[in-house]
Amino acid sequence: MEDTVDQMATLIDQVERMRTARDNLVRMRSRLELSAPPPEQLPRRRDWVARETLAHIDEMLLYWLGEIERILAGPIEPVPFGRPATDLVRMLTVDRDRTLPVSELYTRLDHSLERVLRRLLELDERQTARRGLHKQRGEMTVKQIVDVMLASHIEEHCRQIAVALDREAAAAANP
Numbered sequence: 001m002e003d004t005v006d007q008m009a010t011l012i013d014q015v016e017r018m019r020t021a022r023d024n025l026v027r028m029r030s031r032l033e034l035s036a037p038p039p040e041q042l043p044r045r046r047d048w049v050a051r052e053t054l055a056h057i058d059e060m061l062l063y064w065l066g067e068i069e070r071i072l073a074g075p076i077e078p079v080p081f082g083r084p085a086t087d088l089v090r091m092l093t094v095d096r097d098r099t100l101p102v103s104e105l106y107t108r109l110d111h112s113l114e115r116v117l118r119r120l121l122e123l124d125e126r127q128t129a130r131r132g133l134h135k136q137r138g139e140m141t142v143k144q145i146v147d148v149m150l151a152s153h154i155e156e157h158c159r160q161i162a163v164a165l166d167r168e169a170a171a172a173a174n175p
Helices: 002-027 029-034 050-073 088-097 102-122 142-173
Strands: 079-081 131-134 138-141
Touching (some): 002 029, 002 102, 029 050, 029 102, 029 142, 050 088, 050 131, 102 142, 131 142, 138 142
Antiparallel strands (some): 131 138
């Protein structure tokens, strides 16, 4: 039994980082609920407001899990994976979901993150060593993808949401 636990713990650090990021997002929830709705202008040529960033987090979690599954199922390594920041589906999903109620965005976050974390904890060392090929970043193992595209990514967006909320509060305090 201990061997199984050791094998399943290969991504425990990344999973814990993602749980901490979720906890940080939960602590910001009331501020997000009180924040102004997103502007009419779509977020193509401006910084994202907090709700848009949260909509992106919801979207990116399952996207990157799908890319990991693609690599795990690929017959020949490295398996091509990923997308550019200008990916149309990515942009349109944020465009669509940015005006959802904050409660819905958090419900999606809970469901998506739990699904991702559960799956990541199932992966063994052999699976996390599988290789994918990203057009910009080159060859990456599944473990590196989890670290960069999921754990670091959600941490970065937590900081981005905090900055956006602080910026909005400062603007409201100094009209």
